[in-house]
Amino acid sequence: MSVSEFCHREVVTIQKDECAQEAAKLMRKHHVGNVIIVAEEKGIQKPVGIVTDRDLVVEIMATELDPTVITVGDIMKPDLAAINKNTDILEVIRYMRRKAVRRVPVVDDNMQLFGIVTLDDLLQVLSQEFSSLVKLVEREISKEIQQRP
Template sequence: MPLGELCNKEVVTAQSEDSVLQAAQLMRQNHVGTVIVTETRNGMTVPIGIVTDRDIIMEVVAPELDPEVMTVGDIMALEFTTVKESAGLFEAIQHMRNMAVRRLPVVDDAGALVGIITLDDLLVLLANELHALARLVTREQQKEIHTRP
């Protein structure tokens, strides 16, 4: 199944000039650990960076900088990667592992933001699939007992 069908389409976004405090407030309000930094290009919302709760801790809180003065653009990850909405589940997992990231913005062929897929999303999805497979084994055993007493 393509990621475009699996990803969360409700992405919390910020602009590079937004303060870190604003980004942190967005994270809290939306119960997420990341904001995708975007800009508008040719009428499309395009991801240009990512800021995580860990970025805020390491770059602003720990060095005791002012989160109202620091901007999202000041701390957003410079090494930024996305994945195409046509990519498959295992391709996304491989990409996350290779890039050592827990979150991937999902984009269309033109580079416009479509959604986001996270490690947490993938763990829940895979756990549900494994549970379905385990139920299959149990049903198969029950069917065998019922048809061949």
């Protein structure tokens, strides 16, 4: 199963020069824990960074900086980990573990933002798959009982 099958297509984005307070407002409005910083390049929105709710707390609130002055570009993680939309779910898990991240932007072959996948998404998909396996075992036992009373 590729990540394109279960990633969130609606991604909250912001420009690098927007203030941290605007990022916090977007997170609250959309009930998300991150915003993806995008840069437009030849008509394509390419992800260049990410800011999480934790970044806002640790970098802005805890240091008592003014969130209306500090931009998301100032606090974004610059070495953005992103994956291609055709990446297999197991490779996504390996990649996130290797990069030690809980959220990863998903891009298409042109590096345009396609979606986002989170640890929560992976847990939900995997739990559904495990549930299917459990049902298979139950069905097999039930079938055997019917065939061999």
